Amino acid sequence: MNLRVDSYLQISGARMSAVRLQDVAELAGVSMKTVSNVVRGYQHVSQSTRDRVQRAIDELDYRPNLMGRRLATGRTGLIALSFSNVAIPYFAELSRLVSAAANQMGYRVLLEETDGTLEGERAVLASFESGLVDGMLFQPAVVSSLEISRRRNSLPMVILGEAAAPLTLDRIMVDNFAAARDATNHLIRTGRRQIAFAGHESGRLSAASSQRIMGYQQALEDEGIPADPRLLFPRDTVTPMDAVIGVGAAVDAGIRFDGLVCRDDLAAIGALRALQERGISVPGDVALTGWDNIMMSRVTYPSITSVAPDTDALAHRATQMLIERIEGWEGAGRHELVDHRLVLRESAPTHA
Structure with missing residues (x-):
């Protein structure tokens, strides 16, 4: 244990299980109000003061007394x-x-x-x-x-x-509109021209899906690429398996595309499986993007390019x-x- 902290605890009689706000303030050399502001994440505290208070909190293992x-x-x-x-x-x-x-x-x-x-x-x-x-x-x-x-x-x-x-x-x-436009623009910059969108709801669109589809469409229009409603592949539930079904059905129906913007990473994981089952190479034949940058997107094969909020x-x-x-x-x-x-x-x- 830090000698200064050990000495302080011996003098004050405090123990890690019963450290008070006042103990942290005395160790950090600030007021109790300043400690409270740091604990609550208030912005108007200097970085040096915030660091000093945080060191005291860490060393004393301070936990706010919620019952009190x-x-x-x-x-x-x-x-x-x-x-x-x-x-x-x-x-x-x-x-x-x-x-x-x-x-x-x-x-x-x-x-x-x-x-x-x-x-x-x-x-x-x-x-x-x-x-x-x-x-x-x-x-x-x-x-x-x-x-x-x-x-x-x-x-x-x-x-x-x-x-x-x-x-x-x-x-x-x-900003879902801007993020979807960025993802679509990335596919366009890599030479993709027939870009689909997958994973939105088959019924009423959520606000997120609506904005992401609009951003996708705007990127296409900015490049003079016609927006084709046949290139929208919905799913019934938010599961990878529904994306497998939706994207697979589109391929089986003869719809061709070389890029795919997925509403989220779960849809991207399902789309990846649907394409691989049909011998379609990713990214050779179809490049795809996901959304949310969840941990699973890093370990699929191939790993998934993803919008990371x-x-x-x-x-x-x-x-x-x-x-x-x-x-x-x-x-x-x-x-x-x-x-x-x-x-x-x-x-x-x-x-x-």
Whole structure:
């Protein structure tokens, strides 16, 4: 153990299991308010001060006392993260990042799944009344912006994703239009001219699918390539097997294409199998891109070129905005974008 910390603990009588905010402040040589600001991720703390406080937190193994805070403030120390299905790899990875960000800011996360249904999303909104959580990060799929406004009570909420959000609520998302255009442009630059889109819903399009298809179409039109509706390959459910079926059916029907933009990495994995089963080489005959940059995209053969949203920034900023609301910030809704990049791998390398 660091001698300074050991000496400090002996003098104060503190132990790692019962370290107080005051202990961290004394070791770091700052006020308790500054420690609180660092724990909650506030931006207006100098980097040198933030580093000093973080070293003290790490050395003392400080953990915020959530029960004490609830007694003092009436808050639970819990926030909810609600989305359609934790089995979808993107949401599993997002959950891990949100949990890490919340823990860093002194909160714990409760996961709620909606199955992407109107009934499930309404149930989540109704659960606000239980008082179990202090606020919610919510990624709606089907419930309308107006209904969110009507059904939520006064508890804070931050909207994730592309669905329309009330102007009074904070929202953070990726620019799906621009990202899809970037992915399509990459395929065009490698010489692909008959580019398909796969993996969107066969019924009502989600906001994300709609924006990604529009970005794909815009890239084609910018290059004078006609947008052909026959080159849209939907699927019934968000599984790789449905993408196998959808892309395979298109190939079996005689539809030819040399590039494929997939709505997400699960669709890309399914498309890859469908093409390989039919002796179609990737990327030789067809170059394809995925979306979300999930861990599986790195280990398929070939590995999958994928749109990578900055999920670290999304998780941290969304959690930060929610906690600011919980702690009394009352400004107008903030609608923010996080960056994205295209991670190039074997399925669509730089050169054709």
